[in-house]
Amino acid sequence: MKFYYLLLFIITFTGQLFAGLDDTGLERQPVISGHIRDGSTGETLIGATMQIKGTHRGVASNQYGFYSIMVPSGENTLLFTYLGYQTIEKVVRVNSDLVLNVELLPVTAELTEVEVIGNSTRTRLDDPVMGVQKLNSATIKEIPAFMGEVDPIKVIQLMPGVQAASEGSSGFSVRGGNPDQNLVLLDEAIVYNAGHLMGFFSVFNNDAIKEVNLFKGDIPARYGGRLSSLLDVRMKDGNSRRFSGTGGVGTISSRLMLEGPVFSEKTTFLAAGRRTYADLFLPFSSDEAVRDNQLFFYDFNAKLNHTFSDTDRLFVSGYFGRDVMDNTVNRIEFGNKTLSVRWNHVYSPRLFSNLSFNFSNYDYLLGASEDDTDGFLWTADMENFNLKADFNYYPVYNHSITFGVQSLFHNIMPGHVRGTGSTTMFNELRLARNRSMEHAVYAENTQRIGDRFTLRYGLRFSLFQNVGKGTSFGFDENYDVVDTTHYSRGDVFNTYHGFEPRAGFTWMLNHNTSVKGSYSRTYQYLQMASNSTGTMPLDIWFPASPNIKPQMSDQFSAGLFRHLWGGSLDVGAELFYKNMKNAIDFKDYAELLLNELLEGELRFGRAYAYGFELLAQFDYGRWNGWVGYTYSHTRRQIDGINEDLWYRSPYDRPHDASLVIMYNPGQRTSLAANWVYLSGSPATFPVGRFESGGSIIPIYSRRNAERLPDYHRMDLSFTLKNRQRPDRRWQGEWVFSVYNAYARKNAWVINFEKADNEVYRTRAMKTYLFSVIPAVTYNFKF
Numbered sequence: 001m002k003f004y005y006l007l008l009f010i011i012t013f014t015g016q017l018f019a020g021l022d023d024t025g026l027e028r029q030p031v032i033s034g035h036i037r038d039g040s041t042g043e044t045l046i047g048a049t050m051q052i053k054g055t056h057r058g059v060a061s062n063q064y065g066f067y068s069i070m071v072p073s074g075e076n077t078l079l080f081t082y083l084g085y086q087t088i089e090k091v092v093r094v095n096s097d098l099v100l101n102v103e104l105l106p107v108t109a110e111l112t113e114v115e116v117i118g119n120s121t122r123t124r125l126d127d128p129v130m131g132v133q134k135l136n137s138a139t140i141k142e143i144p145a146f147m148g149e150v151d152p153i154k155v156i157q158l159m160p161g162v163q164a165a166s167e168g169s170s171g172f173s174v175r176g177g178n179p180d181q182n183l184v185l186l187d188e189a190i191v192y193n194a195g196h197l198m199g200f201f202s203v204f205n206n207d208a209i210k211e212v213n214l215f216k217g218d219i220p221a222r223y224g225g226r227l228s229s230l231l232d233v234r235m236k237d238g239n240s241r242r243f244s245g246t247g248g249v250g251t252i253s254s255r256l257m258l259e260g261p262v263f264s265e266k267t268t269f270l271a272a273g274r275r276t277y278a279d280l281f282l283p284f285s286s287d288e289a290v291r292d293n294q295l296f297f298y299d300f301n302a303k304l305n306h307t308f309s310d311t312d313r314l315f316v317s318g319y320f321g322r323d324v325m326d327n328t329v330n331r332i333e334f335g336n337k338t339l340s341v342r343w344n345h346v347y348s349p350r351l352f353s354n355l356s357f358n359f360s361n362y363d364y365l366l367g368a369s370e371d372d373t374d375g376f377l378w379t380a381d382m383e384n385f386n387l388k389a390d391f392n393y394y395p396v397y398n399h400s401i402t403f404g405v406q407s408l409f410h411n412i413m414p415g416h417v418r419g420t421g422s423t424t425m426f427n428e429l430r431l432a433r434n435r436s437m438e439h440a441v442y443a444e445n446t447q448r449i450g451d452r453f454t455l456r457y458g459l460r461f462s463l464f465q466n467v468g469k470g471t472s473f474g475f476d477e478n479y480d481v482v483d484t485t486h487y488s489r490g491d492v493f494n495t496y497h498g499f500e501p502r503a504g505f506t507w508m509l510n511h512n513t514s515v516k517g518s519y520s521r522t523y524q525y526l527q528m529a530s531n532s533t534g535t536m537p538l539d540i541w542f543p544a545s546p547n548i549k550p551q552m553s554d555q556f557s558a559g560l561f562r563h564l565w566g567g568s569l570d571v572g573a574e575l576f577y578k579n580m581k582n583a584i585d586f587k588d589y590a591e592l593l594l595n596e597l598l599e600g601e602l603r604f605g606r607a608y609a610y611g612f613e614l615l616a617q618f619d620y621g622r623w624n625g626w627v628g629y630t631y632s633h634t635r636r637q638i639d640g641i642n643e644d645l646w647y648r649s650p651y652d653r654p655h656d657a658s659l660v661i662m663y664n665p666g667q668r669t670s671l672a673a674n675w676v677y678l679s680g681s682p683a684t685f686p687v688g689r690f691e692s693g694g695s696i697i698p699i700y701s702r703r704n705a706e707r708l709p710d711y712h713r714m715d716l717s718f719t720l721k722n723r724q725r726p727d728r729r730w731q732g733e734w735v736f737s738v739y740n741a742y743a744r745k746n747a748w749v750i751n752f753e754k755a756d757n758e759v760y761r762t763r764a765m766k767t768y769l770f771s772v773i774p775a776v777t778y779n780f781k782f
Helices: 002-023 137-142 152-156 278-284
Strands: 031-038 049-052 058-060 066-070 074-081 088-094 102-104 132-136 162-164 172-174 182-186 209-216 229-235 244-249 253-262 264-276 294-309 312-326 330-348 351-368 376-393 399-419 434-449 453-467 470-475 481-487 492-510 513-524 526-529 540-543 551-564 569-586 602-620 623-638 655-663 669-678 686-692 695-700 711-721 731-739 749-755 758-767 773-781
Touching: 031 074, 049 066, 058 066, 074 102, 088 102, 132 137, 132 152, 137 152, 137 209, 152 209, 152 229, 278 294, 399 540, 434 540, 453 470, 453 513, 470 492, 569 623, 686 758
Parallel strands: 031 102, 182 229
Antiparallel strands: 031 066, 049 058, 049 074, 074 088, 132 209, 162 172, 209 229, 244 253, 244 773, 253 264, 264 294, 294 312, 312 330, 330 351, 351 376, 376 399, 399 434, 434 453, 453 492, 470 481, 492 513, 513 551, 526 540, 551 569, 569 602, 602 623, 623 655, 655 669, 669 711, 686 695, 711 731, 731 773, 749 758
């Protein structure tokens, strides 16, 4: 409770303290501040830039489109830019603080009173943050889609340093890390399982998404709790100018998104839903066992925001999704729920705050037929509550300070299983809940030194607590239980804490070239138990405890970035090295499900990853896209595994290449293609055999010493739009796509079995998921 009193104190008094600095009586330059918005919809623009023409002074808008900059008194010419939007120039005369809200028009919009300067991507050169990939919904929409379903995570997997955890999976590995080492946020609420249909699709409906940002290791100080990456997904705010809609009817699913003002431009709403309908055709099957099956997912996004004034704005957003797979043998259900409530307040032209409450829930169900003696029902869930306050402070033109405090409560129910039939053979088993808390305070400053050098430095302090009611087991050197300790409800029986420094710099060699470097330390207090490399609905999350120390990572990065051909080609090369302590793996033949002694199945050690990434993004007339390549290695040394020797991580795939090309030959047509290549995943295979008692016993390689065959695939799409008419609001397009165009049979798993009638011969049997998959989708908006 002491921490919550501290949190309340900071929220209540910090704003007044820093806002009061504006009234110290000291002479200072005036401040121009405001919001940068999309002129056609009223949406705020994240990362839009404002620069004083003829100088190196500039600033980027924050996650809510707010900017603030100190300017010289008198007449100033201001340039406002954002990629994909027309740049505008404004001349203002200021002698005191000025609120200046600006609207930028998309390049497709008709311009009237704005001067076209050209699009700018210079902020990527100046920004002292490395390994950041930014995508908007328009770019995501152009990439060929699996079964016609546009998916932000599938596009992220085409970026250097990012690999799909397995074929078709929404789980992903960043720079050799585990999928559970990625912090996935939707409007600041944590999403624990971002997959639908066993991971083949993600939970993110692109129609409702404004922007997707991926931070690979160099995570800003305001975020923590994961070692590898932050995937920050922001929903649209809703069109404040007019009622509009977007949707589509596809091979596997249909979707609809509606948005618009509520009575006035001050209040807007957004509602988006989608559902698959493969199950609607099952009743027509000739197989009676299939007719009553269910196989579908649905999800729903909603958002409401209200602008009280230029200084106050309230956002309420939520997500609800569910997957159902039901047949005569078993039933699987799982789903996510999130809720975000955020209040933006501008204390002064130099101080912006965001107070937010976030709720997340993930649950799953596994059941077998109730008419069987083997019938059972297994349920599990996890939820968290997060309260935080974040501040942006702009003391002078060359400093931008972010600071804040947050507290997160975890409540995990690992599993409850019971028999369901009258003659059931199952006894009821309920695993104890895990309760824990994460707290953090942070501060970070971005400082420009001269015209060429920008420095970012910050510190995060995190504190983790295990909270009763709970039970702690003591293990001996053989991982056998030697004692048990019970704790009452509310007791804090274990604490970890650590300082997490973050730093980065940018040195501009010239107008088009920069050198960057960064260092980041992060702690992870929550991890996932899984028997597969891909994320599965039944994976179990568990916290640090007296037996499990938090994982820790130190990452160093350096890179060279350059714009070529007048900004048409953007090239970057990055080196990284990541050193991890208290790395976790599972012993051979570990029992992970419904095991109250799960901690005894874990083994601990260290790990490292290193590599380099190349990315070339081009935008040349009708052609745009990118080429990416990653060379990397990641290794683990875990006591008790692989004879204590170093071995490959399951996500050690040295070569990763991707090519994405989009071509627009005319206003009505566009073509897109992507090709990916990855080294095969590490695997443990039988490499020999011996005979014992008349049985043939396989001899296996060291852990992950072998590899699956290399993976490669090409996807294609063609889009045909309807004719544009000035008086026609309805716009439609047909999208024809092909997944795995040349029918590559990529290995999903390889099993070994005895050859028929040949006792001493073993065959390797490959299982693959997909061959060629065509899809047709009709998209529309109005």
